[in-house]
Amino acid sequence: MYAWIFRNLPGPLWFRIILALGLIVGAVLLLMNYVFPWLSQYSPWTESTIGLMLL
Amino acid sequence: MTQVATRRRRKPSVGQRLLGGLGEILITLGIVLLLFVAWELWWTNLDANKAQQEVTAQFAQGLEVGPALDEDKDFGPAPIAKIPDNETFGIFYIPRFGKDFAHPVTNGVGMDVLNTVGIGHYPDTQAPGELGNFAVAAHRQTHGQVFWDIDKFQTGDKIYLQTAEGFYTYEWRNTEIVEPSQGEVLLPVPHEPGSEPTTSILTMTSCHPPFTTRLRIIAYSELTSWRPADAGPPREIADLVAKTMKN
Numbered sequence: 001m002y003a004w005i006f007r008n009l010p011g012p013l014w015f016r017i018i019l020a021l022g023l024i025v026g027a028v029l030l031l032m033n034y035v036f037p038w039l040s041q042y043s044p045w046t047e048s049t050i051g052l053m054l055l
Numbered sequence: 056m057t058q059v060a061t062r063r064r065r066k067p068s069v070g071q072r073l074l075g076g077l078g079e080i081l082i083t084l085g086i087v088l089l090l091f092v093a094w095e096l097w098w099t100n101l102d103a104n105k106a107q108q109e110v111t112a113q114f115a116q117g118l119e120v121g122p123a124l125d126e127d128k129d130f131g132p133a134p135i136a137k138i139p140d141n142e143t144f145g146i147f148y149i150p151r152f153g154k155d156f157a158h159p160v161t162n163g164v165g166m167d168v169l170n171t172v173g174i175g176h177y178p179d180t181q182a183p184g185e186l187g188n189f190a191v192a193a194h195r196q197t198h199g200q201v202f203w204d205i206d207k208f209q210t211g212d213k214i215y216l217q218t219a220e221g222f223y224t225y226e227w228r229n230t231e232i233v234e235p236s237q238g239e240v241l242l243p244v245p246h247e248p249g250s251e252p253t254t255s256i257l258t259m260t261s262c263h264p265p266f267t268t269r270l271r272i273i274a275y276s277e278l279t280s281w282r283p284a285d286a287g288p289p290r291e292i293a294d295l296v297a298k299t300m301k302n
């Protein structure tokens with residue numbers, strides 16, 4: 001899959017390396033800014049409040 | 056040798072290519088999972104710290120503070136702080152958590168509050184200065200990890216709260232570990248349903264042990280003194296308050 005993407009990038013080798021790095025950075029930023037914040041509402045890891053049923 | 060070289064150049068079969076593709080997908084999922092952990096433990100802190108600094112600065116703009124008067128005058132009983140719905144109403148200064156620790160406190164304990172602006176006030180509990188329990192929550196880790204050092208309190212430690220009314224000084228009393236369902240720590244007198252409160256306490260709640268949500272750590276402090284805003288901040292935090300007000 002990755003080999004296929006790399007083969008199909010346009011331009012000379014140095015340009016394809018930069019393009020590939022750009023794609024990786026873009027994918028990470030997309031995950032960090034949009035995907036993970038959305039995903040975290042299903043994450044049970046950050047609960048720090050306490051039951052309020054007695055109040 | 057030549058045989059190996061020719062075999063390498065041979066085109067991979069459909070099965071090999073499928074297996075290779077599956078391997079790549081699995082490696083990708085592994086990396087994404089690690090990235091999610093990095094996001095949770097590190098990236099959320101960057102976002103939350105920025106948001107909390109902005110909220111602190113914004114709230115500080117609306118406050119008037121007198122010069123730090125170098126006197127230990129007793130200003131009598133503290134007034135009850137006004138707590139508007141879903142709004143930031145104070146700044147916590149906790150020297151034990153760091154000499155620059157200044158974080159806003161906002162009414163509400165939904166994830167919208169805790170994940171961005173940090174410390175949230177349980178809306179059904181009492182206000183600062185009121186007899187009973189002024190209870191707050193914050194994350195132990197992730198999203199600014201505001202209460203990371205909640206287990207480090209020592210005898211004599213002060214917790215300062217600045218509101219529009221002035222400065223409330225609390226002194227740490229004790230810490231306990233409870234189950235997440237033990238809401239009785241938020242009662243006007245913790246663990247004593249129906250008891251009439253005779254003191255004003257501050258209850259801080261967070262996760263325990265760190266990096267889990269298995270239990271809750273609860274730190275209790277008692278309101279010991281109060282200074283009106285125009286009398287200036289308590290000496291121990293005078294520099295930090297001046298810095299916070301300037302930002």
